[in-house]
Amino acid sequence: MIAPPNAFVTTIFWQDKDGDTANCRIASSYALGYGNAEAYAMAFVVLASAISDAVVTHYTITAMYIEQYIPEAAPTSNVTRRMISILFLEYDNAFSLSVPSINQSAMAIDEGGMLTGLIDEEYTALLDYATLLGDVGTDEYGTPIALFVIAGIAT
């Protein structure tokens, strides 16, 4: 069960003449919606800039959802064991994404029934993951993903 947040938290990043940076945070009610948070953030940036000599370089608005019930993690779980995926964008640019503590059920097994350390490319959740990224995923600049490739497991 995941709890909805109580607030949108906006973090504003500033830079001064020396290139030194600092940030400040404000928050607004989640119940009033994202549009309200967006309007509040923009108004805050404009008014705070009027009393500051630094420049706002960027800001972010975040909603955080916390699990209320957290079951025990599997004895095999280890977040340093990650599945790495390579995502190709238009114009051949690429970047990678990872999933921590990849499930052993997602790993391929050999003829002797032993884990190979490779990802089972037919694993249903992996197909769902690839489909989701292919349908709506982008890189951090909003460029759509063109091709999904499983690179393997990193530890």
Place this chain on the structure above:
Amino acid sequence: MAFIETSYSINVTVQDKDGDTGTATMYMDGNALFAAVESVANVFRDTVQLLTDGVVTAVSVTKGYRNDQPINPAVGSEVERKGRFTFALADTRRHTVSVPALRDTLVFPGGHLINGNDANVLALTALIEASGTDAVGTDVVKILTAKEVISGRNRV
């Protein structure tokens, strides 16, 4: 000053048996509606939970906005000089908002108090009183103090 929407990032935090945490991230177009991104975040969370043998402890959705027309910071700008505004919350707790590189002209000579009658200061505090909450959603009620403080640097 013009800000452009960059993208949404959806971060799913996974915890393992030792309590160590890792994050699975995906990005979406910044032009998408927040409600649609929230729906995708739920699907992404469920998908990651099926892929991992750790447990999902939190999900966050963050949208970025980048200043597309940055100007040079003022010659005297120093981010460690902050204007700290302290507000009363509806449940009697306190909430502070700090604005980096506070302009010298807003501080009364020989002290650290900010001129609360300055039009820009009044507008900013009125905005926070009208629209602000703390991080858990408790409403801001009224401004209590406004003063200049000096804090440490963050160098990039």
